[in-house]
Amino acid sequence: MWIKEEPSPTPGAPDVSGPVDKENETEERVHSCGGRQVFSPEENRAIGGAIERLGLQLIEKLPIGPQQPNVVLSPLSLAFALAHLTLGARNETEKLLLKSLHAQSLPCYHHILGGLVPHFSNMDVASRMYLRPGFEAKLSFVEDSLARYRSQPVPLTSVEEVNHWVGNATNGHIPNFMESIPHDVVLMLINAVYFKGEWQTRFDPLATSKGIFYLDNQNLVSVDMMKSAQYPLRLMDDPQLEAQVASFPFKGNTSFLIVMPLLGRGNVSSVLPKLNISDIYRRLPQEKTMQVNLPKVKLQYRQELQEALTRMGLGSLFSGPDLSGISDHPLKVTDVRHASTIELSEEGVEASATTAITSMRSVSLFSVNSPFLFALVDEASHTPLFMGIVTNPAPDNDPMLNDDPHINSTMADQPAMENVRKSDINSQLTSCSDTEQAEGSSRPSCSAPTGEKEQLQPVNGLEGSSGKKKTQGNEIYTKPDNFVPDV
Incomplete structure (x- = not known):
């Protein structure tokens, strides 16, 4: 996810972020957990159901056609990316994100989601937060990111470094996640997921x-x-x-x-x-x-998710969100990318x-x-x-x-x-x-039988389509119109 900095609002301009709820019960319910570290199977399944609904909603909004006949995505990876952004969202923006995550009524959402990862078999989940030199995120956001989602803050220096990290996190399945980094991006939130499982009964x-x-x-x-x-x-x-x-x-x-x-x-x-x-x-x-x-x-899939997320009701992320939990400077999300692969074989x-x-x-x-x-x-x-x-x-x-x-x-x-x-x-x-x-x-x-079979005829006017390349990565970028990065 890419985030950029916006020009500061003109004095006297209307506040479109919504009223500040000083006693925000939703925030308290989702963020606070009373020191609990262990959660019941029912609570874990409630989070699993929320991730499922997020994935199904997104799949419904994604295009499928001759040029892209298959969809492969990780609802878990997307949930991590959006939940990470929620840590820095405030007021109406936070409520919209929690609604899209189906987390409004789930106590301890961030704690349970982050705590699920060690229990997944044969799976690696990695998160990283890239900060453009010269941009300072609030310490509370950095600390929450590390505590809840193990997201390490790292200087954003080059596209090669980002691609190298994503490639390692996905065991080489997504070697070139990005082609370039827009100059005005100040923050990138990236989540990568890798799974390799062996059938309980293998195919010969x-x-x-x-x-x-x-x-x-x-x-x-x-x-x-x-x-x-x-x-x-x-x-x-x-x-x-x-x-x-x-x-x-x-x-x-x-x-x-x-x-x-x-x-x-x-x-x-x-x-x-x-x-x-x-x-x-x-x-x-x-x-x-x-x-x-x-x-x-063996399917490879890459998709920019801005249009699909907008159709899910998250369009304000890309125009005028309240991300004041990340920085006092106005920010907006400019890009959400998803790349994934899956391979079914005999093993x-x-x-x-x-x-x-x-x-x-x-x-x-x-x-x-x-x-x-x-x-x-x-x-x-x-x-x-x-x-x-x-x-x-x-x-x-x-x-x-x-x-x-x-x-x-x-x-x-x-x-x-x-x-x-x-x-x-x-x-x-x-x-x-x-x-x-x-x-x-x-x-x-x-x-298989060795006898002759009738030759099947190609269909006139139909062409085979090739899937888009890539495994599992999600990111959120943030960038500023008037920001000049340190070089």
Whole structure:
């Protein structure tokens, strides 16, 4: 996040920051914690739910299209960046930020959020505050930043130094976070998140083969599918979401949640307003061994968030916010950037941030072969560490026309659609057995059929799209119109 200094207001100019609430109950409730250091699982999950709602709201506001078919972000990283800014916000600006964080009624928000990090498995979270030489932030803000979010104040000297720190914090997955630093930026708040998890049950690399992913009812794309004939999985059909929901466990206390709308019954966007991760985990059944197909995915995503945050009601951050807790000089946010990557492979995932009756399908098979929403979830607090939408797991591959008459129909016949999808899966898993094993492995392996397949034809006028590059970083910049930095 970039912050710049604004010209001082003209004497007699109206104060647009809102009235000063000297007995600000919201600030007291969120910032003060009465010396408490330990919090209950319910309090941790309340913070996790707030982070989830922030992530879902943001995803709804982000563009998805042919040139950017996938979204990958870390709600946790964004929550850290906005919460860090909240430490220096006052009056209406603070209230708006707390509302966007869904933290207005959460006691000890900053204490719990900062205290969650050590409990996350296989995850590193780092924060840093860059100050332009010559700009002095208030000591209280610097001390609170260090105490709550372990954000070290560092002189802002060069873009190379910033990129070097971000690269190290994300294990090299975001080597060039920034191209340049505007001359009038006086403060940058950066948060970086890195996760590397290993499946509790790995996929056999020898079983990975080409498979089909349905982009919609007319187009598909060839992808590398990881396959297992016997994979322990928590799976249910959710009638309210009209989706299949599955949880893939990692070693540690983390899991990979997939929500895949049923073909012909809506899309991923229709799921977002109804999603509740805590409710899903409460209703998921026990693990059951089944056949599983999961696409290999390596997605890179970069997005400036000013427009999306403005649509979420935070537009005043970029015009005339009250950040007097940082400095007595007028400041405003000029840029909020987010960069993330996620990779699904046979070993695991590497990422740099209702009360309805449910039932299982009679066929013990789960194939992720159409657009889906995912979340990398801490199971203790139900915090979504990463979230995203995948509408095309192979954006560099050319889409192909699907000439199957069932798929090209109106897709109103859901049973027919599911049978087509299952027949595709079964044809790809014709030779899976417990006796055919990879060398040195006790896991079953699968081989794809060797017979000839009909050549799929490229679709005229459709081009493959490439995802934007980057892993998990967030920043907030602040800069001044009349500020002359020391050189």
